[in-house]
Amino acid sequence: MALDHAMPVLIVDDYKTMLRIIRNLLKQIGFEDVDEAADGSEALGKMRDRRYGLVISDWNMEPMTGIELLREVRADEKLNRTPFIMVTAESKTENVIAAKKAGVNNYIVKPFNADTLKAKINAVFGE
Amino acid sequence: MAAPFDRVRAYVDQKREGEASFGDVVALAEITADSMQAFFASIDTAIYKELRDIADYITRMRSEIALLQAGELQADRLPRAGEHLGAIVVATEEATNAIMECAEDILAAAGADDATFRSVVNDKVMAIFEACSFQDLTGQRIARVIETLEHIEKRVGRFAAAVNPGGETEAVAEDARERRARELLLNGPQDRGVAIAQDDIDALMAK
DSSP states (O other): OOOOTTSOEEEEOSOHHHHHHHHHHHHHHTOOOEEEESSHHHHHHHHHHSOOSEEEEOSSOSSSOHHHHHHHHHHOTTTTTSOEEEEESOOOHHHHHHHHHHTOSEEEESSOOHHHHHHHHHHHTTO | OOHHHHHHHHHHHHHSSSOOOHHHHHHHHHHHHHHHHHHHHHHHHHHHHHHHHHHHHHHHHHHHHHHHTHHHIIIIIHHHHHHHHHHHHHHHHHHHHHHHHHHHHHHHGGGSOHHHHHHHHHHHHHHHHHHTTHHHHHHHHHHHHHHHHHHHHHHHHHHHHHHOTTOOOOOOOOOHHHHHHHHTTOOOOOOTTTSOOHHHHHHHHHO
């Protein structure tokens, strides 16, 4: 899948500030079409309404966490090919392993910067 | 406790073979009465000691519970700690938003002429410095919350030691929130040294 900066990106985080930070970083990288969701269930609803080129999700949210969202996405044949990057403060090895097992495309630990985000997005799209 | 009745048993054994006379019955009654008296005396002493121990324990618990100052914790310290934490959330959110607004304004002014851009940058950088002053206040508030936690830890530790001097602990049942956190690996941010670095994550992802 080629990287297309015009593709819609869904960012999922329960902290509005974090959503704003990621939105601004994506804007710097060149992504303008960015939607937001406050947890996994809201994100899943949005993903079923609109086809996103990339999902960037936090892990620790309520009621549906990022890992649950990832598992739901990978279990849904209409959504399961959507690239998924986890951006989280969960920095234990077991979290990374669980996310990888669930089918995450990349994993970024907070705090992070625009270069890291850009590098991981590029890596997901093989750039 | 068996000792008081040994005399009765010995007397009955001795008389088992022959016929019992009135004198034997009286003698047996006397021995039984003596034995029962000794038995009840020993029970009284044991029960008295037990009750005394229970009373001492209750008295000790009352003073330990009083030292917990649960009323003060509930009415004063915990609500204040909660207010501090709430204020920290608000202060950090306000500061972050203020800083981000400044950054967005600077970015937006990029197309302006040099003089305007310089002016915007100066104003916004000053506003960022001002917004960063939140750290001083939140630091003080966090120190108060830590103080409260230490206060609780000290008192609960003392109470636990008084209730359970041997230090044996009973497993506390896991509640729904804890179970959710365990099952969904909600570990939260890790301390430095424990947290896995981005390079290590990249290596894990590449395997």
